[in-house]
Amino acid sequence: MHILLSSSSGQPIYQQIVQEIQGQILKGSLAPGQQLPSLRQLARDLKVSIITTKRAYEELEEAGFVQSIPGKGTFVARLNVDFLQEQERLKLDHYLQEATRSARKLGLNAKDLYPILQSLFEEEESSS
Known part of the structure; x- marks a missing residue:
């Protein structure tokens, strides 16, 4: 592991x-x-x-x-992985809603957020 x-x-x-x-x-x-x-x-x-x-x-x-x-x-544990994945997706949805609200307050739109999100994914991949 x-x-x-x-x-x-x-x-x-x-x-x-x-x-x-x-x-x-x-x-x-x-x-x-x-x-x-x-x-x-x-x-x-x-x-x-x-x-x-x-x-x-x-x-x-x-x-x-x-x-x-x-x-x-x-x-x-022998658990319902589908259920847990759905729970994680719901959490992600909540975080993205919060991020969207914050972006709108700053006057950003979806096109502005894409490069930021891409950069975060790249950072995460390079650190693992």
Whole structure:
């Protein structure tokens, strides 16, 4: 499992771990039933505190993405990926509505936003 962390993102490390694992589950890179690294192993691999990985795994479990089985480990939950993808699309729709309102306040239109969005995608791709 490959997780990319950024100390300059302004986002807590545990949240970055959560987002990376959620993304891999939603894309199908991590399959239902697949075992995740142990808390200690992930902390060692990422060079972070075990408390950080514990918090990330707890958030993933609360959100239904993983299931922890005492004595066995943490596994990708058997969940409805279509439902989760739809939830993510709804969140994206909300963020885009907010961005559209902000753009209109600045006098920008869709043509003005396209290069900005393209640049953000390129930045994201180059950082991963």
